[in-house]
Amino acid sequence: MQKNSKLAIVIAGVVAIALVAFFVTRSGSDSATDTSKASGNLEIFTWWASGGEAAGLEGMTTEFTTQNPDLTFVNASVAGAAGVNAKGVLVSRMEAGNPPDTFQAHAGEELSSYVKAGQLEDLTELYKAEGWDKVFPADLIKTITVDGKIYSVPVNIHRSNVLWWNPAAAAKAGITKAPGSLDEMIADMEKFKKVGIDGIALAGQGDWAIAHLFDYVLLASMGSEKFNGLWKGGTPWDGPEVSKAIDYLTKILSYGNSSKSLDWPDAGKLVTSGKAGFFIMGDWASSQWQSEGLVLGTDYTWAPGPGTDGIYQWLSDSFTLPVGAPNRAAGLAWLKVCGSLAGQDAFNPKKGSISVRTDSDPSKFDAYLQAAMESWKVDTLVGSTVHGVNYGNAGMAALNSAVGKFYIGGAKDKAGFVTGLVAAYAADKA
Amino acid sequence: MAVKGSVKVEVKGSKTPKQSSRKRIQSPWGGFLFVLPSIIAMAIFVYGMIGWTLKFSFSNRTNAWNKDNSWAGLKNYTGLLEDPEFTHAFSNLVKFTLVFMIGTLISGLIMALLLEKGIKGEGLFRSIYLYPMAISFIAMGTSWRWLMDSAQGEKATGLNLILNKVGLSSLENSWYTSEKGSMYAMALPAIWQMSGYVMALFLAGFRGIPDDLREAARVDGASEFKIYRHILFPQLSPTFLTVLIILGHISMKVFDLIYGISGKGYVTKVLAIYMWQVIFDFQNYAKGAAIAVVILILIAVVVIPYLIYVNKTEEANK
Numbered sequence: 001m002q003k004n005s006k007l008a009i010v011i012a013g014v015v016a017i018a019l020v021a022f023f024v025t026r027s028g029s030d031s032a033t034d035t036s037k038a039s040g041n042l043e044i045f046t047w048w049a050s051g052g053e054a055a056g057l058e059g060m061t062t063e064f065t066t067q068n069p070d071l072t073f074v075n076a077s078v079a080g081a082a083g084v085n086a087k088g089v090l091v092s093r094m095e096a097g098n099p100p101d102t103f104q105a106h107a108g109e110e111l112s113s114y115v116k117a118g119q120l121e122d123l124t125e126l127y128k129a130e131g132w133d134k135v136f137p138a139d140l141i142k143t144i145t146v147d148g149k150i151y152s153v154p155v156n157i158h159r160s161n162v163l164w165w166n167p168a169a170a171a172k173a174g175i176t177k178a179p180g181s182l183d184e185m186i187a188d189m190e191k192f193k194k195v196g197i198d199g200i201a202l203a204g205q206g207d208w209a210i211a212h213l214f215d216y217v218l219l220a221s222m223g224s225e226k227f228n229g230l231w232k233g234g235t236p237w238d239g240p241e242v243s244k245a246i247d248y249l250t251k252i253l254s255y256g257n258s259s260k261s262l263d264w265p266d267a268g269k270l271v272t273s274g275k276a277g278f279f280i281m282g283d284w285a286s287s288q289w290q291s292e293g294l295v296l297g298t299d300y301t302w303a304p305g306p307g308t309d310g311i312y313q314w315l316s317d318s319f320t321l322p323v324g325a326p327n328r329a330a331g332l333a334w335l336k337v338c339g340s341l342a343g344q345d346a347f348n349p350k351k352g353s354i355s356v357r358t359d360s361d362p363s364k365f366d367a368y369l370q371a372a373m374e375s376w377k378v379d380t381l382v383g384s385t386v387h388g389v390n391y392g393n394a395g396m397a398a399l400n401s402a403v404g405k406f407y408i409g410g411a412k413d414k415a416g417f418v419t420g421l422v423a424a425y426a427a428d429k430a
Numbered sequence: 431m432a433v434k435g436s437v438k439v440e441v442k443g444s445k446t447p448k449q450s451s452r453k454r455i456q457s458p459w460g461g462f463l464f465v466l467p468s469i470i471a472m473a474i475f476v477y478g479m480i481g482w483t484l485k486f487s488f489s490n491r492t493n494a495w496n497k498d499n500s501w502a503g504l505k506n507y508t509g510l511l512e513d514p515e516f517t518h519a520f521s522n523l524v525k526f527t528l529v530f531m532i533g534t535l536i537s538g539l540i541m542a543l544l545l546e547k548g549i550k551g552e553g554l555f556r557s558i559y560l561y562p563m564a565i566s567f568i569a570m571g572t573s574w575r576w577l578m579d580s581a582q583g584e585k586a587t588g589l590n591l592i593l594n595k596v597g598l599s600s601l602e603n604s605w606y607t608s609e610k611g612s613m614y615a616m617a618l619p620a621i622w623q624m625s626g627y628v629m630a631l632f633l634a635g636f637r638g639i640p641d642d643l644r645e646a647a648r649v650d651g652a653s654e655f656k657i658y659r660h661i662l663f664p665q666l667s668p669t670f671l672t673v674l675i676i677l678g679h680i681s682m683k684v685f686d687l688i689y690g691i692s693g694k695g696y697v698t699k700v701l702a703i704y705m706w707q708v709i710f711d712f713q714n715y716a717k718g719a720a721i722a723v724v725i726l727i728l729i730a731v732v733v734i735p736y737l738i739y740v741n742k743t744e745e746a747n748k
Contacts, residue, residue, distance in 0.1 A: 087710060087711070088706070088710040091494075091709075091710050091713060092710075095494075113493065113494035113495060113713050114494070116493075116494065116495035117494045117495035118495070204607060204695075205575070205692060205693055205695065206692065206693030206694055206695050207693075207694070207695050207696055257581065257585070258580060258581045258582055258583075258585060258604075259579050259580050259581035259585070259587075260580045260604065260607035261575055261578065261579055261580055261605075261606070261607050261691075261692065262579075275585075393711045393712065393713065394493075394711065394712040394713070394714070396711070397694075397707055397711040397712060400694070400696075401515060401696045401699075402696075404695055404696030404697060405696045405697075408607060408608075408609050408612075408695075408696065408697040409609050410609070427712070430492075430493070
């Protein structure tokens with residue numbers, strides 16, 4: 001009998017605690033963006049697993065755990081450059097209704113399939129509450145807004161239209177200053193060729209880096225307005241502008257290294273070791289080279305992609321809040337760190353990118369990044385296609401394929417290339 | 431997905447000759463209970479999934495956001511025929527399969543013939559030839575990517591450098607990055623990896639033939655060539671068939687080797703890579719499922735006649 005009553009007391013106690021906990025958590029979720037009561041695990045899905053990316057993530061994680069001591073950070077990381085493997089796993093989990101609390105994705109159209117599937121929460125309120133609508137550049141906000149709603153928080157900005165070269169190799173070829181246009185660049189590549197250096201480093205593995213080069217050539221040959229029209233339908237893919245860009249690309253490819261199977265770090269080594277002249281690659285090349293012990297200014301140097309000075313072709317890693325996130329408050333708490341000045345300035349110097357926020361502290365960044373920060377505030381902003389801003393996944397994959405086919409075929413089948421590009425546009429809008 | 435099924439089928443098929451002592455099990459139900467768990471698992475995870483994939487392949491779920499599972503008929507399949515990317519991947523696969531199967535068969539057989547003679551250090555050679563099997567496709571793909579670098583002349587590395595150094599520079603080529611020859615080059619690492627395994631199978635086959643037969647033939651005055659041609663090879667035909675089936679289905683599912691070497695690159699795209707891309711990049715689930723079904727059918731065309739043959743010989747042996 002006594003035993004029973006003890007048991008009853010225990011049960012009553014448990015029930016009481018459960019009830020209290022229930023009401024506490026309920027009241028906690030009354031406000032859509034309140035994270036003060038967040039506890040438990042934050043499961044984050046990212047493909048930052050090595051090098052500067054991992055170091056940057058760690059910086060931001062430290063900031064996160066300081067602000068949210070009750071939350072445990074769980075990294076469901078899947079390694080793989082540009083997230084090719086991560087995307088596969090993520091798609092399966094989203095499809096199975098088992099989302100993480102937050103996941104990494106390139107800002108822009110790459111998110112469109114999740115948005116259309118109703119798998120992401122609208123974060124416009126969060127932007128207003130945190131004041132991000134004032135500190136993020138207006139052009140960027142415009143690009144990531146879909147039907148008046150914003151679905152992701154960008155953490156960093158990379159620039160994709162950057163020309164890299166090796167000063168020693170340039171001196172050998174008699175090149176004293178950065179080329180200012182595509183034509184000047186081709187003339188300089190000819191100079192490199194004369195002294196036995198490949199004019200440009202090409203990374204053929206997996207097609208995307210060649211597509212990256214083409215993306216830049218499109219921008220440089222037609223200017224930002226027509227370039228933007230390519231993705232929205234204003235500039236036809238079978239028109240004279242694209243035709244001219246393809247001619248430029250053909251010319252540039254003819255100066256490339258003969259190995260068609262390099263990945264981008266290997267192609268980059270051709271430049272830093274003086275075997276190739278120019279390299280069109282995003283500014284993550286700089287942090288890669290610094291991790292190899294090379295010094296900006298002496299071992300390698302940079303300029304805006306020839307013909308695109310004053311245009312900042314950007315891409316951005318961002319985080320989202322999936323609908324049905326197991327720990328929504330934790331996801332929100334993470335997003336707040338992502339958008340905060342402390343979070344962005346902890347992450348970006350290590351990752352080798354600049355902060356999205358225009359009030360970021362330049363003294364924490366190296367000389368290249370400081371210059372990029374200046375440009376970020378004044379330049380015209382256009383998105384990078386190969387890194388998710390202008391096309392969704394289907395369009396990107398089709399564009400990469402078309403470029404790969406053209407490149408492997410020795411850049412001869414121009415008509416087939418145009419057909420492929422038109423098909424990629426159709427695939428994106430399908 | 432659907433592809434998984436064929437693995438099981440192949441494993442079942444390869445256990446042919448053993449006629450287990452079925453007298454020991456008294457009640458047929460006892461035996462049934464023992465295999466029940468695997469029957470249930472197979473029913474759900476192999477055949478259930480195949481059915482699920484089939485259902486998807488006839489539906490309208492062509493993107494991530496419409497949840498439209500309505501019947502689409504053969505639309506997804508006819509769409510494949512008009513898709514240049516699919517036909518490209520298909521022809522790549524056919525080329526790869528032909529070169530891979532013939533190459534592996536020949537090199538495996540030659541190695542088996544050499545070792546079959548009972549040379550010194552046979553065990554060592556066997557391990558050396560079998561060793562590539564132990565390497566993961568991705569690790570192998572990465573090293574073969576470096577080996578098959580397409581730079582030539584002064585800048586050559588890998589295989590081209592070797593050819594260059596031994597004075598065969600006319601044989602230097604762009605390997606898997608050439609437009610026409612990509613899949614022939616891609617078959618090289620696969621041949622390298624699998625021929626040791628084929629050798630082991632043939633060696634086992636040779637060892638299974640009693641020595642009496644050879645000696646009898648020798649006594650009758652048959653030449654060594656004739657012994658192989660008329661005595662040993664006919665006895666090996668079940669092994670041949672098994673090897674063909676194993677190589678065939680490996681080849682049609684090939685994914686990781688190619689992904690390790692050239693990623694999702696256009697030039698070496700095969701059906702499995704394209705399927706993966708369609709499902710996870712395009713998020714066109716219906717089309718991806720249709721490609722999966724095509725791969726399944728291709729494998730079934732090879733494996734099912736083999737299973738029928740095996741069943742028949744088993745019946746005949748009873």
